[in-house]
Amino acid sequence: MIIGKCISCGGNIVAGEMYYSKFKCPECGAEILRCEVCKVHGNPYKCKKCGFEGP
Ligand SMILES: [Zn+2]
Numbered sequence: 413m414i415i416g417k418c419i420s421c422g423g424n425i426v427a428g429e430m431y432y433s434k435f436k437c438p439e440c441g442a443e444i445l446r447c448e449v450c451k452v453h454g455n456p457y458k459c460k461k462c463g464f465e466g467p
């Protein structure tokens with residue numbers, strides 16, 4: 413089941429088939445999904461809602 417897209421690479425996040433991290437934007441609290449690859453590589457992300465950039 414696809415639960416969303418990775419915010420860094422845009423790849424689908426498939427629940428139960430891959431590791432991913434789910435956290436809230438430190439600025440606005442919007443839910444952010446990031447795949448394991450991007451998490452390990454520390455790829456940057458940008459919140460779609462408020463534009464906050466980080467890891
Ligand atoms: Zn990714």
Ligand SMILES: [Zn+2]
Binds near residue numbers: 438442
């Ligand atoms: Zn945000």
